[in-house]
Amino acid sequence: MRHGKYPFIIGFLAVPVALYVTFVVAAYFQTFRLSLTGWSGLGPIKNVGFANFVSLWSDDLFWKSLRHNLVLLILLPIITIFVALIIAFLLNVGGGFRGGLTRGVWGSKAYRIIFFFPQLLALAIIAVIFGRVFAPDQSGLLNGLLPTKSAQLWLADGHIALACILAVLIWQAIGFYVVLFSAGMGSIPSEIYEAAALDGATRIRLFFRITIPLLWGTIQVAWVYLGIAAFDAFPLVNIMSVDRGGPDGATSVLSLMIYRNTFELSHVGYASALGVVLFFLTLTFAALTLRVTRRDTVEL
Amino acid sequence: MAETAAPTLPARTRSVSRKPDVKRDVSTFTGLAHLGLIIWAVATAGPLIWVVLASFKSNTEIFLGSPFALPKSFSFATYVSAWNTAHIGRYFFNSVFVVLISTAGTMLFGSMAAYVLARYRFIGNRVIYYLFVSGLAFPTFMALGPLFYILKGFGLINTYTGLILVYIAYSLPFTVFFLAAFFKTLPKEIDEAATVDGASHTRKFFQIMVPMARSGLVSITIFNIVGQWNQYLLPVVILQGEGADSKWVLTQGIANISTSAGYHAEWSTLFAALTLAILPMIVVYAIFQRQIQAGLTAGAIR
Numbered sequence: 329m330r331h332g333k334y335p336f337i338i339g340f341l342a343v344p345v346a347l348y349v350t351f352v353v354a355a356y357f358q359t360f361r362l363s364l365t366g367w368s369g370l371g372p373i374k375n376v377g378f379a380n381f382v383s384l385w386s387d388d389l390f391w392k393s394l395r396h397n398l399v400l401l402i403l404l405p406i407i408t409i410f411v412a413l414i415i416a417f418l419l420n421v422g423g424g425f426r427g428g429l430t431r432g433v434w435g436s437k438a439y440r441i442i443f444f445f446p447q448l449l450a451l452a453i454i455a456v457i458f459g460r461v462f463a464p465d466q467s468g469l470l471n472g473l474l475p476t477k478s479a480q481l482w483l484a485d486g487h488i489a490l491a492c493i494l495a496v497l498i499w500q501a502i503g504f505y506v507v508l509f510s511a512g513m514g515s516i517p518s519e520i521y522e523a524a525a526l527d528g529a530t531r532i533r534l535f536f537r538i539t540i541p542l543l544w545g546t547i548q549v550a551w552v553y554l555g556i557a558a559f560d561a562f563p564l565v566n567i568m569s570v571d572r573g574g575p576d577g578a579t580s581v582l583s584l585m586i587y588r589n590t591f592e593l594s595h596v597g598y599a600s601a602l603g604v605v606l607f608f609l610t611l612t613f614a615a616l617t618l619r620v621t622r623r624d625t626v627e628l
Numbered sequence: 629m630a631e632t633a634a635p636t637l638p639a640r641t642r643s644v645s646r647k648p649d650v651k652r653d654v655s656t657f658t659g660l661a662h663l664g665l666i667i668w669a670v671a672t673a674g675p676l677i678w679v680v681l682a683s684f685k686s687n688t689e690i691f692l693g694s695p696f697a698l699p700k701s702f703s704f705a706t707y708v709s710a711w712n713t714a715h716i717g718r719y720f721f722n723s724v725f726v727v728l729i730s731t732a733g734t735m736l737f738g739s740m741a742a743y744v745l746a747r748y749r750f751i752g753n754r755v756i757y758y759l760f761v762s763g764l765a766f767p768t769f770m771a772l773g774p775l776f777y778i779l780k781g782f783g784l785i786n787t788y789t790g791l792i793l794v795y796i797a798y799s800l801p802f803t804v805f806f807l808a809a810f811f812k813t814l815p816k817e818i819d820e821a822a823t824v825d826g827a828s829h830t831r832k833f834f835q836i837m838v839p840m841a842r843s844g845l846v847s848i849t850i851f852n853i854v855g856q857w858n859q860y861l862l863p864v865v866i867l868q869g870e871g872a873d874s875k876w877v878l879t880q881g882i883a884n885i886s887t888s889a890g891y892h893a894e895w896s897t898l899f900a901a902l903t904l905a906i907l908p909m910i911v912v913y914a915i916f917q918r919q920i921q922a923g924l925t926a927g928a929i930r
Contacts, residue, residue, distance in 0.1 A: 452882065562861055
């Protein structure tokens with residue numbers, strides 16, 4: 329029975345492990361090593377110790393980008409989860425009670441299909457679409473709808489450019505979480521709602537006292553996913569924003585800085601140092617999320 | 629609503645006495661619910677409809693400032709120009725080619741690794757498993773530079789081979805993580821019966837385990853197709869250099885038109901290109917809507 333087990337195991341694992349180690353693991357390891365060098369991408373690799381991190385400390389653009397990442401990291405999950413929960417609740421419980429059963433609103437299936445669609449589009453394509461939606465002249469969708477007097481510069485206005493990027497991220501993300509939360513709500517037995525409703529609980533109470541506690545595990549997962557999305561945002565900033573990260577660094581994020589330092593400024597060492605910072609940020613974020621949101625999950 | 633339910637449920641006399649109130653409350657709430665949902669549906673579909681409308685408009689019409697006005701005439705000239713002159717056709721088929729091979733490769737290698745890791749005990753099993761799974765926690769971004777120079781060392785920059793291998797490698801963590809959990813749930817008995825019947829390990833995998841794991845495999849295949857089709861960062865990093873623009877994938881091609889459209893002032897071509905990129909997704913989504921939703925949310929619902 330055990331005959332040929334090891335050759336089989338090695339045969340099945342060799343290619344995937346080789347690919348993964350070569351292109352993923354090795355790349356991550358080299359990021360750490362290169363972060364201590366001043367390599368430009370060509371020529372000999374010289375160690376410079378922590379010089380890259382020292383210059384990061386006094387790099388205004390770095391702090392700006394970091395701040396933008398943190399703003400996205402906080403606002404993207406909060407707004408997306410909040411809105412998606414409400415929409416999912418309306419879809420699933422909005423139709424009221426019939427014969428003691430909670431019902432979804434009429435057409436909830438169609439709504440769900442529409443809401444989910446942006447999730448299927450590439451962020452790069454969404455970036456191109458919204459680059460035009462936010463066009464600063466009359467050709468933009470928003471300025472076209474607004475009266476000429478209140479037209480905005482949108483992405484060209486440093487005060488609201490980041491908010492525009494955030495809005496697009498939210499626009500794309502919500503549908504996915506509506507579907508996710510809907511699936512979770514679907515598994516909450518309707519007897520619970522029925523019992524609470526008979527006791528005179530209002531819908532708002534139902535939402536906060538029943539739906540949210542029972543969905544806590546899913547909300548946690550959503551928070552982690554959205555946080556990771558907030559660390560990226562590269563396609564949006566690279567394609568949509570004015571001057572790529574502008575105006576005047578108003579939408580710069582760490583991912584864009586890594587890209588530009590690697591491929592445009594030939595500061596591979598510096599980019600790797602940024603990568604290391606990003607790595608620890610992601611790790612901290614994941615650990616914090618799991619700690620802060622830890623709560624006794626309610627088992628059904 | 630309560631009216632029809634009340635006679636059959638005499639125990640609920642309490643709610644019957646409050647019938648008119650409850651009913652009004654319910655319908656107001658339902659009305660508000662619909663209002664909210666319609667607003668979001670419009671916000672979702674609006675920009676996409678606007679793109680399609682604008683693809684038929686002349687520059688003058690686009691700059692007129694009434695975004696949802698119907699175009700004066702419908703001509704598909706902009707589409708022809710987007711498909712041929714702006715090379716959307718080529719980018720589209722490049723994407724199809726790359727994603728076909730890379731998803732097939734991801735599924736083959738991912739399921740092989742996941743199967744062995746899930747169902748065979750050997751030294752190093754856990755180490756390899758966690759090596760794969762830890763890849764889920766790292767942002768692709770942090771290793772951009774090193775990845776480029778590794779590929780360059782192999783002479784794989786600006787090649788589809790490089791792009792496909794990297795797609796596979798970066799899709800493995802999630803694929804292995806998900807499928808390993810799936811393979812673990814399959815019953816042991818059939819496995820043992822097949823062994824008694826003298827099936828080899830390889831045969832057992834392809835003829836028994838893969839068919840049994842079909843639903844999981846379908847979900848992850850969809851997940852990978854969508855993820856790889858929509859990839860932008862990796863192609864931008866890998867497909868650069870001389871003559872790279874003929875190899876570009878769709879996301880790259882469209883992003884490039886958007887930056888150059890301003891100079892040529894051919895906005896309708898850009899909108900036509902966008903429509904061409906969106907339409908296939910709508911068609912595919914219309915057909916496989918359920919499977920796609922299940923596939924994309926598969927990772928989050930455990």
